[in-house]
Amino acid sequence: MSLLERRAVMSQLLRSRGDALVVTGLGSTTYDAFAAGDSPLTFYLWGAMGSAAMVGLGLANAQRRRRIVVVTGDGEMLMGLGSLATIGAARPANFAVVVIDNGLYAETGMQRTHTAHGVDLAAVARGCGFAVAETIRSQAELDGLEQALYSGAGPIFAAIKVSPEPTRIELAPRDGPYLRSRFREALLGEDAHR
Amino acid sequence: MNTPAWPDALYEELLAAGVKQVAYVPDAGHRRLIELAHANHHLKAVVLTTEEEGIGLAVGAYLGGERSVLLLQSSGVGNCINALSLPAECRIPLLMLITMRGEFGEFNPWQIAMGQGTRPALEAMRVIVYRVDDAERVVETARAAATVAFETGRSVAVLLGQRLIGAKVFRK
Numbered sequence: 001m002s003l004l005e006r007r008a009v010m011s012q013l014l015r016s017r018g019d020a021l022v023v024t025g026l027g028s029t030t031y032d033a034f035a036a037g038d039s040p041l042t043f044y045l046w047g048a049m050g051s052a053a054m055v056g057l058g059l060a061n062a063q064r065r066r067r068i069v070v071v072t073g074d075g076e077m078l079m080g081l082g083s084l085a086t087i088g089a090a091r092p093a094n095f096a097v098v099v100i101d102n103g104l105y106a107e108t109g110m111q112r113t114h115t116a117h118g119v120d121l122a123a124v125a126r127g128c129g130f131a132v133a134e135t136i137r138s139q140a141e142l143d144g145l146e147q148a149l150y151s152g153a154g155p156i157f158a159a160i161k162v163s164p165e166p167t168r169i170e171l172a173p174r175d176g177p178y179l180r181s182r183f184r185e186a187l188l189g190e191d192a193h194r
Numbered sequence: 195m196n197t198p199a200w201p202d203a204l205y206e207e208l209l210a211a212g213v214k215q216v217a218y219v220p221d222a223g224h225r226r227l228i229e230l231a232h233a234n235h236h237l238k239a240v241v242l243t244t245e246e247e248g249i250g251l252a253v254g255a256y257l258g259g260e261r262s263v264l265l266l267q268s269s270g271v272g273n274c275i276n277a278l279s280l281p282a283e284c285r286i287p288l289l290m291l292i293t294m295r296g297e298f299g300e301f302n303p304w305q306i307a308m309g310q311g312t313r314p315a316l317e318a319m320r321v322i323v324y325r326v327d328d329a330e331r332v333v334e335t336a337r338a339a340a341t342v343a344f345e346t347g348r349s350v351a352v353l354l355g356q357r358l359i360g361a362k363v364f365r366k
Contacts, residue, residue, distance in 0.1 A: 061214075090240055180256075
């Protein structure tokens with residue numbers, strides 16, 4: 001079975017997003033999401049490694065009627081592993097965390113991450129109380145996730161095993177106030193500036 | 195132990211400031227505030243495993259249109275350092291209420307390094323720091339901090355001194 005390709009995975013997951021709010025982790029998932037198509041309702045992180053899932057939880061608490069999807073890398077998720085416990089305790093039903101797992105720190109020279117040494121992120125999420133927690137390896141499983149991500153009761157966790165093949169860096173906007181304001185304007189309208 | 199009145203007044207001030215999410219790593223000095231937050235079903239009280247999670251949460255809350263507060267102890271400030279770059283770079287409000295250890299009347303030597311390093315560490319990360327040691331000034335200081343944080347999009351910390359909250363007593 002051939003490994004899934006990260007850019008194709010991101011494109012497939014985001015094509016069904018509708019009005020969902022998306023947060024991406026620094027590095028490859030930010031590039032992947034931008035390559036798949038920019039949106040003001042995508043908040044790209046360029047730093048604060050380990051924070052992506054928690055940014056998503058703050059959003060999920062504030063916007064209970066919207067679907068919130070965090071897409072991040074395995075290295076970024078590992079740095080904020082405790083946040084899975086925090087999300088498990090909070091149990092937001094409108095929330096999903098997706099880890100694009102290549103088993104590598106791609107930004108820093110392709111060193112192996114803990115997942116390449118056998119650490120099972122879905123098992124961690126399951127132990128933390130996520131309503132759904134699975135590891136995705138095949139196209140059929142990915143097709144199922146694409147549907148569940150935006151409709152299933154959360155919190156949902158999925159680790160998607162992808163090819164370690166390097167991808168081109170696609171430079172998403174990285175001006176913080178711009179990303180902040182366009183997101184809030186698209187979500188809150190005039191209230192963004194109150 | 196007598197119960198001080200300022201935590202209840204501080205709670206009312208946070209509600210008046212429009213805070214909807216209360217994130218915390220427990221501390222004895224925040225005990226009352228945490229109880230009140232959990233008892234109010236209009237608030238989302240979020241227990242964290244480590245303080246830096248609260249920085250991400252505050253950013254997400256603001257992006258979603260809600261104000262939040264982060265309650266922590268001075269020892270937890272050290273856990274927040276790199277995460278503080280996120281609200282700083284995005285000019286997103288962050289309000290932190292920090293109970294102090296490692297200073298006035300401290301018993302535990304292991305608290306001293308971070309307690310003494312709390313203010314310089316925050317200031318190194320561009321956090322505006324206020325301090326209060328007098329119970330009568332807690333509310334006005336919190337109000338001023340909330341105004342600066344939420345109206346100007348800055349990170350603001352209020353240090354609640356050990357003289358205010360009382361040094362932890364260990365019986366030998």
